[in-house]
Amino acid sequence: MTADDLVFKALADATRRFLLDLLFVRDGRTLTELESELEMTRFGVMKHLRVLEAAGLVVARRSGREKLHFLNPVPIRLIHDRWVDKYTERRVSALADLKNQLEEMS
Amino acid sequence: MTADDLVFKALADATRRFLLDLLFVRDGRTLTELESELEMTRFGVMKHLRVLEAAGLVVARRSGREKLHFLNPVPIRLIHDRWVDKYTERRVSALADLKNQLEEMS
DNA sequence: AGAATAGGTGACTCAATAGTCACATGTCAA
DNA sequence: TTGACATGTGACTATTGAGTCACCTATTCT
Structure with missing residues (x-):
């Protein structure tokens, strides 16, 4: 394991x-x-x-x-870093924020 | 589910x-x-x-x-946001980077 | 048309995991 | 020191999930 x-x-x-x-x-x-x-x-x-x-x-x-x-929280951050490219992180983060906001609204 | x-x-x-x-x-x-x-x-x-x-x-x-x-990558980012506080994110990120570097060295 | 290629379904077996219980140890407070 | 409290262990059951197989459909190329 x-x-x-x-x-x-x-x-x-x-x-x-x-x-x-x-x-x-x-x-x-x-x-x-x-x-x-x-x-x-x-x-x-x-x-x-x-x-x-x-x-x-x-x-x-x-x-x-x-x-x-x-x-x-460190292991959680490591998961993130494994599949979220440093260069595209800003864009993905914005999308995630948007999704969160949409869910809070509904 | x-x-x-x-x-x-x-x-x-x-x-x-x-x-x-x-x-x-x-x-x-x-x-x-x-x-x-x-x-x-x-x-x-x-x-x-x-x-x-x-x-x-x-x-x-x-x-x-x-x-x-x-x-x-969006779902991965959402996982991250769930348990990593926005305010402590910088510090956690630094720790995660450190851990990655240590593993690359060994 | 016919053969080869890419992907898809339902049923099966075996192993891993969630949750519980009877029982046990260590700690605090009167 | 006795009783109440907080945590811990090993065994058991029921459910879930990984991987395979026989068989099937759709697309491409000659």
Whole structure:
């Protein structure tokens, strides 16, 4: 399993993406706090966090009996750089912004 | 299946990422040409291209009996924008560049 | 027309993954 | 020190997805 594979497999699940969304809004949350935002059992959430950690998308730090989770955006940026040409980036970025705006309007 | 899901599931497979890499280098290739770059049978490649098309990562155009495939980078940019804060983007980008350089050196 | 070429469909097998549960360890606070 | 809390492990089930194959359609070229 390559580093790439870990990242993309981690992002392939909607629950894990939602966890990243939660951490994007606010970092440093515990497993229990994250679990309370989901329908899933604690074990399911824990498994997902393990996958995200292994991929480097989430970094965790223990504090007493708690484990705090932080979002690491670097792997996401690397995905971007793999297929978005530096020279055409401005144009693509403009298109992406437009798409976002259209969706916000509807 | 949401639009998100289609994109991330499409990216979860190493063969499909390799197809994107091929199209990133040069666009407008046919199924047969792409197949020749892979160990897989034509059917396998075709399935993967269907998935990439459904996700909007690849756009195809028929020309006679051939089907030409093109890379569409917009969904990739949207992934980036989802978790990389506009304000911290410069810093993250610098880190990503550093990581790329380190890997090229080793 | 007939052969070769490019692409397409539906069913099948095998492997990987999501989610749950019983059970277990370490930490805090009264 | 006892009970409550936060996290962790291994096994299990059900679902999903990758890859192949037999068979099929459409286009080009002689």
